Amino acid sequence: MAIDRMKKMTVVCEKSPTTRLFKRLFELGAVEVTNAARVLREAGEQLQPYEVSTDECDPPLQKLGLILTLLDAFAPEQQSFIKGLAPVPLLVDRAELDTAVSKFDLEEVFKTARDLDEQHRHNEHVRGDIQTQLEELTLFQGLSAAAKDIRGLTRARVLFGQLPQDRFAEFENHPGTCDLLAWETMQGGTAKNAPVRLMAAFAADREEEARSLIASLGFEETPLPAIEGKVDERIFDLRGDLARTAETAARIQAEVVKLAEHRRTLQVLKAFWEGRKRRILAKTQSVHGEWVSVLTGYVREADAPMLLEMLEREFPGASCELADPDPDDDVPVNLTESKLTAPLKLLTGMFGLPAYGAFDPSPFMLVNFYVFFGICFSDAAYGIMLMLLSSHIIRKTRDYEGVNNFARLLFFAGVSTTFFGFAMGSFFGDLYKASFVPQNNPLAWLMSKVTILDPQVKVMPALGIALGLGIANQFYGIGLKMYGALKAGDKTTAVCDGLLWLIALPGFVILAATMFVPGIPGAVGTLGIALFAVGALGLVLTQGRDAQGIVAKLGTGVMSIYGIVGSYGLTAFLGDVMSYCRLLALGLTTGILAVSFNMIAGMLWDIPAVGPVLTVLVLVLAHIFNFMINVLGAFVHAMRLLFVEWFGRFYEGGGRAFEPLGFDTPAAILKKTAPGA
Numbered sequence: 141m142a143i144d145r146m147k148k149m150t151v152v153c154e155k156s157p158t159t160r161l162f163k164r165l166f167e168l169g170a171v172e173v174t175n176a177a178r179v180l181r182e183a184g185e186q187l188q189p190y191e192v193s194t195d196e197c198d199p200p201l202q203k204l205g206l207i208l209t210l211l212d213a214f215a216p217e218q219q220s221f222i223k224g225l226a227p228v229p230l231l232v233d234r235a236e237l238d239t240a241v242s243k244f245d246l247e248e249v250f251k252t253a254r255d256l257d258e259q260h261r262h263n264e265h266v267r268g269d270i271q272t273q274l275e276e277l278t279l280f281q282g283l284s285a286a287a288k289d290i291r292g293l294t295r296a297r298v299l300f301g302q303l304p305q306d307r308f309a310e311f312e313n314h315p316g317t318c319d320l321l322a323w324e325t326m327q328g329g330t331a332k333n334a335p336v337r338l339m340a341a342f343a344a345d346r347e348e349e350a351r352s353l354i355a356s357l358g359f360e361e362t363p364l365p366a367i368e369g370k371v372d373e374r375i376f377d378l379r380g381d382l383a384r385t386a387e388t389a390a391r392i393q394a395e396v397v398k399l400a401e402h403r404r405t406l407q408v409l410k411a412f413w414e415g416r417k418r419r420i421l422a423k424t425q426s427v428h429g430e431w432v433s434v435l436t437g438y439v440r441e442a443d444a445p446m447l448l449e450m451l452e453r454e455f456p457g458a459s460c461e462l463a464d465p466d467p468d469d470d471v472p473v474n475l476t477e478s479k480l481t482a483p484l485k486l487l488t489g490m491f492g493l494p495a496y497g498a499f500d501p502s503p504f505m506l507v508n509f510y511v512f513f514g515i516c517f518s519d520a521a522y523g524i525m526l527m528l529l530s531s532h533i534i535r536k537t538r539d540y541e542g543v544n545n546f547a548r549l550l551f552f553a554g555v556s557t558t559f560f561g562f563a564m565g566s567f568f569g570d571l572y573k574a575s576f577v578p579q580n581n582p583l584a585w586l587m588s589k590v591t592i593l594d595p596q597v598k599v600m601p602a603l604g605i606a607l608g609l610g611i612a613n614q615f616y617g618i619g620l621k622m623y624g625a626l627k628a629g630d631k632t633t634a635v636c637d638g639l640l641w642l643i644a645l646p647g648f649v650i651l652a653a654t655m656f657v658p659g660i661p662g663a664v665g666t667l668g669i670a671l672f673a674v675g676a677l678g679l680v681l682t683q684g685r686d687a688q689g690i691v692a693k694l695g696t697g698v699m700s701i702y703g704i705v706g707s708y709g710l711t712a713f714l715g716d717v718m719s720y721c722r723l724l725a726l727g728l729t730t731g732i733l734a735v736s737f738n739m740i741a742g743m744l745w746d747i748p749a750v751g752p753v754l755t756v757l758v759l760v761l762a763h764i765f766n767f768m769i770n771v772l773g774a775f776v777h778a779m780r781l782l783f784v785e786w787f788g789r790f791y792e793g794g795g796r797a798f799e800p801l802g803f804d805t806p807a808a809i810l811k812k813t814a815p816g817a
Contacts, residue, residue: 143500144474144798145441148465150179150434151451153458158190158426158433161455162801166419168450169802169810170443172472176427176436187427187434197417203250204410210253210260211403214396228540230407230808237810240408249402252395260392267385270378277378279326279337279362280371288368297347299354300326301361302335311338311357320350335360411808422801438465438472438798471496473795481506483549486542491783492793499624501791505782508613512781514556515606516726516774518595519566519734522767523558527551539811553775564727565591568763569734576745576755595727596735602724610720611649613781614713617789618642624790636682641708644675644701648710676701708789716785722777730770737762 149171153161165171177189211217219227279300283290290298303311311317323340338359342350367374426435439447444462451458465471473493477485477500484502487509494500517523533547561567565587572583595602622638625631650668654660684696703709737759744754803810 142476143494143496143498143795144476146438146465146471146474146496146798147441147444147462148469149437149439149447150461150463151436151458152432152434152460153455155428155431155433157455158428158435159423161433161435161458162419162423162426164450164454166415166422166801166803168447169800169804170447171437171439172798172800173422173425173435173437175425176434179436180427180434187429189425189427190423190433192420192423194417194420197413197420200246200413201410201417203246204406204413206257207250207253207399207406208403208410210257210396211400211406214393215400215403217403228537228543229804229806230404230411231539231811232408232411232803232808233811237408237412240405241412244402244405244409246406246409249399249406253399256392256395256399259388263385263388263392267382267389270382270385273365274375274378274382276362276365277371277375280364281375282326283371286368286370287364287366290364293344295344296341297344297350298339298341299351299359299361300337300339300364301359302337303354303358303360305333305336307358308336311354311359314353314357316353317357320346320353407808411803411805414805414807415803419801437801440474440798442476465496467497470796472798474798475500475502477502483545483552484509486545486549487779487782489797490779491787491791493795493797494791494793495795497628498792498795499627501620501787504616504620508616508786509778509782510552510556511609512723512778513553513774514558514560515564515609515723516777517553517557517730517770518560518564518727519568519730519770520558520561521566521568521571521763522730522770523554523556523561525767526554526557526771530554540809550771557774560727562587562590563592564731565594566731566734568759569731569736569738571734571738571759574738575742576752595724596731599724599728602727603721606720606723607717609723610717610785613720613786614716614789615642615645617786618645618708621790632685636678636685637708640675640678640682642675644672644679645710645713647671647673647675648713716788719785720781722781726770726773726777729773730766733766733770734763737766 151161165173177187180187279302280287317323321340321342323338326337326339340350340354340359365371365374425437426433428434439462448460448462451460473496475485475488475493481503484505487505488494488500488502514523517526530547530550534544534551537543537547567583567587571577572581572587577584593602593605618638618641622634622642625634625638647668647670650664651672654665654668679701680694680697682697683700684693687693687696700709703711703713741755741758741762744758745751747754
């Protein structure tokens with residue numbers, strides 16, 4: 141439930157088994173290899189980086205790339221709706237991996253795929269040529285004379301072409317065209333403002349004059365295609381050829397679909413060769429002298445015994461030194477959470493990992509995220525739906541940590557939604573009160589017993605609760621800033637940028653409450669004044685502690701109260717707290733939409749014969765729609781309240797993820813086997 145402690149690792153071994161050592165580290169999957177030349181700068185030219193070749197990996201990867209690209213084009217993988225929403229990496233079993241590498245005939249499948257690919261490309265080229273010819277001939281469709289006869293006219297010239305629609309009237313009415321030309325329109329395009337297609341004829345001895353005139357009127361000539369016979373006959377032949385290319389494409393697709401039975405094996409092989417290439421390239425991060433190799437990296441402190449035991453057993457001549465990272469080291473970050481807080485690690489990762497040496501905020505979101513989500517969604521029926529849906533995803537994704545954590549996050553969010561739904565009197569909105577539902581039904585009785593506050597009836601108390609949660613969450617964030625500072629040994633920051641605000645802001649809140657809430661005892665108001673005065677004085681004296689000169693220090697301190705400079709401020713506090721109004725707004729949105737859908741469905745109930753069916757149909761579709769849009773809204777706005785209004789009080793990211801050398805990637809992971817299996 142924290143940031144894993146890391147150890148800096150330096151391994152010195154004989155030069156000859158270096159490749160085997162990287163192979164074992166790859167299989168171990170516990171070491172992130174770093175650039176040894178950069179770490180061991182003092183070694184100078186005595187140690188040289190390795191040069192490696194990936195020639196053994198590149199050819200199979202190229203072959204696999206061609207085959208899989210062909211499969212994606214002709215036989216794309218069908219995915220379920222849920223899998224489409226949350227794609228998971230390929231889960232590979234060790235036995236499956238060994239079988240794919242040792243027994244699958246990649247060369248034979250590649251030859252088949254390459255032949256099909258070449259046939260496909262040739263067929264596409266032919267089809268493109270045919271379509272181009274058809275487009276060229278479209279203008280001349282219906283021409284009764286053969287093309288060679290038109291081109292062979294000696295006493296007349298015939299031109300085909302088009303001119304803009306807005307200039308056709310000018311063309312028709314121009315006196316020159318009447319004297320020189322004979323023309324008729326041809327079948328044209330159907331698009332609005334499509335150009336007018338024309339066939340124009342004129343005497344051969346006046347060709348230059350005629351061409352000049354029609355060009356000045358916007359006529360653009362389209363050359364007669366270089367065919368001998370009639371256009372319609374040529375179009376008929378081309379359409380036949382086009383149909384044959386379609387048959388060829390269908391045959392190619394059918395043969396590619398047959399190859400799809402190897403898709404998973406091909407994906408496994410791709411993951412294998414990509415891993416092999418990563419392993420080879422990782423060797424370039426190490427350095428070597430005449431007799432020895434040196435590699436550096438990071439290993440989790442928890443995995444260090446496993447690493448040392450492997451080195452001692454398999455590389456007895458190797459020496460491994462483990463040390464704590466220095467403050468200026470770029471240490472990778474790996475978070476290990478308990479089963480309860482592991483789903484929240486996902487949120488931390490979305491914002492950005494904490495720096496090594498800071499603290500992991502994931503466990504501290506255990507309450508506020510689920511509370512915010514539950515209030516925003518706040519419908520018991522939707523909460524139950526969310527639990528059922530996420531339970532199904534949890535069962536299907538046990539081997540995929542990231543997706544499984546997300547599903548568990550949604551499950552707990554569903555629990556919170558169900559709780560707040562009952563507390564706020566919403567079960568599919570007010571379905572239990574609908575006109576077509578029997579009065580005094582069990583659900584109505586249950587809701588009357590468990591509902592605490594209906595925000596649609598008591599808006600102002602609900603708003604007060606939302607703002608109160610905002611104030612509490614801000615104070616919680618300031619408290620975490622103190623925690624982080626004390627963890628880092630910075631007591632000054634903990635007191636000046638944390639404790640003083642936790643004195644001043646509660647005093648400010650009490651003072652504001654005495655102005656707007658009647659009946660608050662005078663002693664409480666006095667306490668508020670005292671708290672704010674003490675806190676504000678402390679802030680004035682400390683917030684400018686880095687400024688030069690007494691005037692600058694005090695001036696910075698005064699401005700920090702407002703919020704222009706310094707770690708916080710009253711304006712930021714008020715703005716952040718007001719943002720929590722969205723808790724009420726999102727909760728009302730879910731409920732009001734649900735109530736509206738129930739009303740619409742109720743209006744259909746009395747339609748003869750089909751009324752009840754239509755009512756149920758509308759209810760199902762409308763509530764699924766409401767569920768989908770508001771689960772998204774609840775998730776986004778709950779995260780926003782954390783990332784913007786809460787993280788900003790204490791959290792600084794900047795950590796980089798720990799990336800151990802191994803098979804696992806976002807695309808494929810190796811299934812873990814139980815110890816002793």
